[in-house]
Amino acid sequence: MDNSYDVTVIGAGPAGISAAIWCKRLGLNVIIVEKRKKIGGQLQKIRNDIIDYPGLISSNGDELIDSFEKHLQKLNIPIKLNEKVLTIDKENKVILSENHSWFSKYVITATGSGPRKLNIPGEEQLNEHTKYSSTSKNVDCFRGKTVAIIGGGDHAFEGALNIAGVSKRVFLIHRSNTFKARKKFVEQAISNPKITIMKNSQVTKINHENNAVKSINISNKENQTLEVDIVLIRIGVSPNGKVLPIESHDNKSSLVDVDKNLRTSVPWIFATGDIITPPALSSISTAVSQGMIAAKTISLEV
Ligand SMILES: Cc1cc2nc3c(=O)[nH]c(=O)nc-3n(C[C@H](O)[C@H](O)[C@H](O)COP(=O)(O)OP(=O)(O)OC[C@H]3O[C@@H](n4cnc5c(N)ncnc54)[C@H](O)[C@@H]3O)c2cc1C
Incomplete structure (x- = not known):
């Protein structure tokens, strides 16, 4: 050089x-x-x-x-x-x-x-779980798992639809009341019994145990803690x-x-x-x- x-x-x-x-x-x-x-x-x-x-x-x-x-x-x-x-x-x-x-x-x-990052505690540790980065290529990684997907656009909805068939359950968590995703994806997700859509819900913390995701804290009317195996952040x-x-x-x-x-x-x-x-x-x-x-x-x- x-x-x-x-x-x-x-x-x-x-x-x-x-x-x-x-x-x-x-x-x-x-x-x-x-x-x-x-x-x-x-x-x-x-x-x-x-x-x-x-x-x-x-x-x-x-x-x-x-x-x-x-x-x-x-x-x-x-x-x-x-x-x-x-x-x-x-x-x-x-x-x-x-x-x-x-x-x-x-x-x-x-x-x-x-x-884009959420900038919440526990997010940085997710970088080690890169095998989950593609829901189309690595669909087998999601088999039998409970997955939280955060976001309300095409990327979030497409991911949920890609893995719903193999995973145990998918939570699609979005901070607002409306979605940017195309109508077709939203309709398919709503009618899929494996996908639970949570609106007006903000994830505030990702909890880990033994180098694996354990749960997420959600700020909404109920202020829930949700047990999940995998978290995917799809917010643009x-x-x-x-x-x-x-x-x-x-x-x-x-x-x-x-x-x-x-x-x-x-x-x-x-x-x-x-x-x-x-x-x-x-x-x-x-x-x-x-x-x-x-x-x-x-x-x-x-
Ligand atoms: C899944 C996916 C599918 C897509 N499909 C299409 C498609 O079909 N058609 C289409 O036209 N577009 C598509 N795009 C969009 C397209 O890839 C991007 O718009 C394009 O790559 C942007 O180019 P860029 O050079 O601006 O940035 P990038 O492709 O992001 O490249 C930036 C580079 O800068 C490097 N860099 C960053 N910081 C530093 C630093 N500090 N020092 C040195 N290097 C650094 C990065 O490592 C990277 O290599 C797709 C994107 C994605 C993610």
């Missing part, structure tokens, strides 16, 4: 990969840094067909990642994996990661989004904007504020992809196009 670059791209999801390809094509000295051991970002979670990205119909995210990886190799774009950026020193244009620090004239942040996504040394986030959505060229309030730092895009509009195509806009804007200034 060198100690100076024209552009540092943080994150190797679709937005970062596209930004780096365009930087390279435009003659900029670029590096991508990615905190994980593999590129692709959220593509790693896509198990179904991807049919909406022009020219590259893929049977899952891994297949599209292979194509992106070959593209990066063909253009000889340097990429540093297992390199988590911690912060950016705004005064000196220095990027600080867990292992290195280096100067960069420009930064394109493409750190994406991840599952939230942008990963922590590395940015800026205050300009939308307060409600936490999306990073940018101008039409995707420049943040710091003139040499750009933001692209899910970090700036409302969840309803986020996609591979959106992220890829934003990577191009940031790279081209920078190339006109360097």
